[in-house]
Amino acid sequence: MTAIQSRQLIANRDAYGQALVDLGGRIPELVVLDADLSKSTKTSEFAKAYPERFFDMGIAEQNLIGTAAGLALAGKIPCASTFAVFATGRAFDQIRNTIAYPGLNVKIVATHAGITVGEDGGSHQAIEDIALMRVLPGMTVIVPADAIETEKAVAAAVAMRGPVYIRLGRTAVPVLFGEDHQFQIGKAVVLRDGADAVVFATGVMVAEALQAAITLAERGVNVAVVNVHTVKPLDVELIVELARRTGAVVTAEEHSIYGGLGSAVAEVLGEHYPAPLVRLGVRDRFGESGSPAQLMEALGLTAPHIIKAVERVRLRAGR
Amino acid sequence: MTAIQSRQLIANRDAYGQALVDLGGRIPELVVLDADLSKSTKTSEFAKAYPERFFDMGIAEQNLIGTAAGLALAGKIPCASTFAVFATGRAFDQIRNTIAYPGLNVKIVATHAGITVGEDGGSHQAIEDIALMRVLPGMTVIVPADAIETEKAVAAAVAMRGPVYIRLGRTAVPVLFGEDHQFQIGKAVVLRDGADAVVFATGVMVAEALQAAITLAERGVNVAVVNVHTVKPLDVELIVELARRTGAVVTAEEHSIYGGLGSAVAEVLGEHYPAPLVRLGVRDRFGESGSPAQLMEALGLTAPHIIKAVERVRLRAGR
C-alpha cells in the first residue's frame, strides 16, 4: 500500500525537460520539436543540451506535428510539445491522418493540460485532449501522476514503437512515488487496497484520491485507489477485478466527463461488470480564469469531492 | 410502432441541400459556407438559389469555421459544411475556441461521415467526429437517420440558438419516416417497443437495428429500437427507462466505440442504471477502401451483427 511519499512539489513538465535531456544522451535518434513554448513545456532544456536536434517550429502547431511525422518517417524518434489544447486540437487532423493512420513513431507530449492552467482561462485549459487522443486508433494515452512517473512514462514512450500522447500539467504537484516506482504502459497500479469502493484516478487526481482514501479510512471506509496512468490501452482486467471486488466505482480526472477516463471505465463496466459509477470531472463546461486551487475547488475536483462521490456511489450500491 | 416505411433511397446530404434551399427563402439571416466540396455536401443547391449568401472558402477548413464565427457574431446564421473528417478534425481548435467557447450560433453540417464513405479509404472516413463534438461544452450533436429526419434536424438546428453539429453520410439510405415525423432535438424516439433487449441506434444504424429487430421478432425475441438522433444532449430519461425495462442494452453507431453513442450510453448506465451493454461500432481501427456495403459488413455494422450483439447481451443478462 503506497501513500503520499513526499511533500515535495515538482511540476511534471519539469520532469519532462529533465527526462528529455537524459534520454537525449542515450538515444541519438531522439529529436524534439516545439511551437514557441519551449520555456513553458521545458523542451528548452533539451534545446540547450542538444541544439542541433531541437526544432522550434514557431506558432504553427499543424506544421509542428507534420514535421514530426516526416522526421519519424526518416527514422527519428520525435517528441513534439506545446500546450495540450493546441497540441491535440489545433493539429488534430494532422495527428489523425499523418501520424495515427500510418501508426508513426511520434510522441506528442503536451503540457498545460486541464484547469490547473489557472489564470490564462478557458481558452487555454484543455479538458478534451484525452477524449481526442483516445478516439484515435492505435494511439497510446498516458497521464502521469507525478514527476517520477512522468520521467518513466516519457522513457517508456520513447522506448516503444508507435504514436503516444502524454498529458502533463502546468503546476507543481506532490511527488508520490520513489525512484523504484514500477511503470509499465497499460498496467494500472493499485496504490491502496480497499473493499468498500474503488477510485480510478489519473494525473493530478491520483494525489487527491489518495488523500480522500486516507480521510475515508479514518471514518472506517476502505477505498481502493487505482492509478490509471495509461488511459489507453486501458487495463480492463484490473478495472473489472476492482469493480467486482468493491461493487462501487468512482473515476476522477481533470478532464471532461465525456470521452476521458470516466467514459472509458463506464464502457468497461457496461461490457464486463455493470456496477454503480460516479464520474468526477469537468461537467460540460469550459474552464475560466482563477488560481489552480480555486478552480479545482470550484469545479469539484478535490479530495472532499471524491469523498462525496464515494459516499454517493456506496449509497447507490446499497452499502 | 414504426417500421421501415419505404424502400426509397435518398442520401441525407441531398436532403440537406434541399433543406437549405427551403430555409434560405424563409430566413434571410441564413448564410452557407463550404470548403471546395459544395457539390458533394450539396450546399451547391443553396449557392445556386442564393449566390450572394454563399461563401466558398476554398480548401481551408480552419478559415471556413472562423469566418462562420465572424458571420454569427454579426447576426447571421451560418451553416458551414465540408466532409466530417475535415470539418471536425482540421478545424477542431477553431470550433472549440472561436465557436463553442463563446457559444456562437453556428451550425456545422458535415457530410461523408463514417465508413460508408467507401472507396476514398481510411483518410476520409470520419469515425471520431461524434467524440470530438460531444466533448465540447454546449455543443448539440445530431445524427439523422434518414432524409426526412435530416430535413427536420437542419430546420430545428437553424431555429435554435447556439452551436450545433449535424452528421450526415455520403450514401443513399432508406427513407424511414413520413413527412409527419416528429423531431425534437434531445428527444430520442422509440421506433419499436420490446422487453427482451433494447438497441440504441443512431444514423444509418437505425435502419439496420430495425431490420435486426424484425428478424429477432420472428424468432420470438422482442427488441426495442430507439432512434437516438441527438447524441448530445442525450435523452437520459428514456435511456434509463428502456434499460430498466429490458435489462439488456446494445448500442449501434457508424463510429468508433470510443467517445460516441456507445460511450454516452455506457456513462448513463453506470451513473443511473448499471446493465449489461454491448457496443457496436468501429473497434479502434481506421477504415479502408471498399464499397460501403463491403465495409459495413467487414467492420461488423449490419443487422446480422446487431442480432449477434443482442444475443450476446441477453446471455450476459441471464436471459
Place this chain on the structure above:
Amino acid sequence: MAAGGCNHLQLSDSWRASTKSVRNAGMLLSEVLIQGGNILPEAQDELIKGLRQRARQIRCDLVRMLAAAGSGHSGGSLSAVEVVTALYWQVLRIRPEDPSWPDRDRFVLSKGHAAPVLYAALAERGYFPVEELLTLRKLGSRLQGHPDVRKLPGVEASTGSLGQGLSVGLGMALAGRLDRRPYRVYVLLGDGECEEGQVWEAAMAAAHYRTGNLTVIIDNNGLQIDGPVTSVLSPLPLPEKWRAFGWAVTEVDGHDLPALLQAFDWSVGITGQPTAIVAHTVKGKGVSFMENQVDWHGKAPSADQATCALTELQQGGENR
C-alpha cells in the same frame, strides 16, 4: 490634474469639442488633420497631445492591473498601446453606451493574450468601470485571461488561441457588406502570430472576396515567446507576404500617433482590397526594463517593479 501624471486624465474640453464636431461632420478628424483640412493647428496639437496622454494612462492602467493580477502578458500589451489608443479614441466609430449598435466598427484582438490593453481601452472609453481592471484574471471576473465575448461588453470576439481572429474579422466584414452596413473591421495580429497558417488562409480569402472594409494591423515588435521572431521562425518580410496575398500594405512606426492616424486614413481610402498596416513597435514599450526583453512576454511586474514602472511613466513627460 497633474500634467504628465498617471491618473485618469480627462482630455481637455477643447479637444473633445473639436473631435465631436468633426465626427459629426462625418469625417475622421485624423483625415482632416492629415489632408490639411480647415482645423485649427491648436486643435491638431491638442488632439495628438490628448492621445499621448491617453496612451500613457493606458500604460499606467496596464502596469497596475498586471501587478494586481500577478500574471499576464506585459510586453505585447505595451507594444500595442498606441495602436489601440488611436483606434479607440480616433478611428473606431463606436458607442460605448450601446455596445451592440449594429453599425459600430469592430475591433478584433486576434493576439488575445494582449487582453489587458483591450480591457484598459474599453474601461477608459467607458464600457465598464475603470476599477474593474483590477479584477483581471481573478476567479469570477469579467476580465478573463483572454477576451471572452460572452462576459465583457465591448469585446467583439473570444480570442486567445492565436491565428484565429482574422477569420472572425473576415466573417464580420462579409456580413457587413451583405447587410450594406457602413462599418469597418480592424484586426490586430502579432508578428509571431503570423506564423499560424490560418492567418494566411484568411488573408487569401479576404483578398479573394475583396473586403475593402477589413484592415489588419500587425504589431511587429520583433519578439515572440522563445526569442526574436527572426531566430525562432521568421515570418519576415511581412509586407512582401501580405502584398503577395493580395493586400494593400503600408508600414508605420507603431508608436507614432500621427503616423498611425495617417495609416488608418490611408486604409479607409483603399476600396475593393483589404489593407494591412505593419506597425513597427517595441515590445514592452514605455517601461525601460521591459523594452525589447523577451522574458517580459508573459510576466507581470511585482509590486516594486510596478512602482518603478509607474514612476517612469509619470516622469516620461508629454512627448514620450
Place this chain on the structure above:
Amino acid sequence: MAAGGCNHLQLSDSWRASTKSVRNAGMLLSEVLIQGGNILPEAQDELIKGLRQRARQIRCDLVRMLAAAGSGHSGGSLSAVEVVTALYWQVLRIRPEDPSWPDRDRFVLSKGHAAPVLYAALAERGYFPVEELLTLRKLGSRLQGHPDVRKLPGVEASTGSLGQGLSVGLGMALAGRLDRRPYRVYVLLGDGECEEGQVWEAAMAAAHYRTGNLTVIIDNNGLQIDGPVTSVLSPLPLPEKWRAFGWAVTEVDGHDLPALLQAFDWSVGITGQPTAIVAHTVKGKGVSFMENQVDWHGKAPSADQATCALTELQQGGENR
C-alpha cells in the same frame, strides 16, 4: 512493340545504357543534357522519346485502373503525369528493389487524391506488379483510395488530407541534413491545395531552416473541385507567394519534359534555400474529353469512355 502503343513499353537498350553510365558518374543525365555535356545527341533524343512513351504508358495505366475501380480522381492524376514521369525515371535516386534504402530520394504526393499516378509510376518502375494496379480502391487492396505508407512499398507518406505533405517533406529534409545523408525530398502540391494554411506554415519553416534539399512542385492546373481556382478562392499568384515566403521559384510548362528536367536540375543547383517549381498544367491532360473539365476531378471513366481515351492515347503519336 507497337510504336505509340499503350502496352508496357520498354525503353530501348541504348537509352538504358546511357542513363546508367551517367548515373554511375554521379550526375543527373538531364544535367548533362541541359548543360551541353558530352552525351550523344541521339541519346538526348532517345531519352526524351523514352520519357514521352513512359508518360503515355502511365496515362494508359491511369485510364485502365480508374475504369476498373469505378471511382477515383482522373483529372489531377493526368495533369501530373509528366512531373511524376520525370521524377521517377530521371530525377529520383531510388532503388525499387530496396524501397527503404536510407539514402533514397523521397517523393511525397501531398495531393494524395492523385494516388493513381503515383501507383502507376511505382508499378511501372518495378515496386510491385503492374497487374495490381487493377485492384485500385478495392477492399483489401494495397492500393488504397489515398496513399497508405503502411501498405504499399514505394509510398513515402500517407496523404489524402490536403495540405499536410509539405510538412512531412520538411521533416524528412531536416532528418536528411541531421544524418548528413545526400538525399533530396520532392513534394507535389495541388494549386487548390495551396489554399491550406498548413502549406504556408511549412513553407515559412522550410525557408527558415534553409532546407536546400527540399523541392516543391505545384501542379498548377487551374482547377479545384468547385471550379477554377480563380473563382473558388484564388491562390494566385503562386510564384510571388512562394518567393515572399523565402523560396527560390521557377515556372515551367508541366507537360514539357525537357523543360521539367531543366527545372529539376535548377532546383538541385540552389543551395541553402528550398525551391518551388510552378508547373503549369492542364487538368485531365491527354484525354480530350477530360481536359480542363472540372467535372472530371473526382470521376472515373466508364468502360466506353476508357476505350475512347485509350484509343486517343494510342493514336497520340510520339510527340503528344
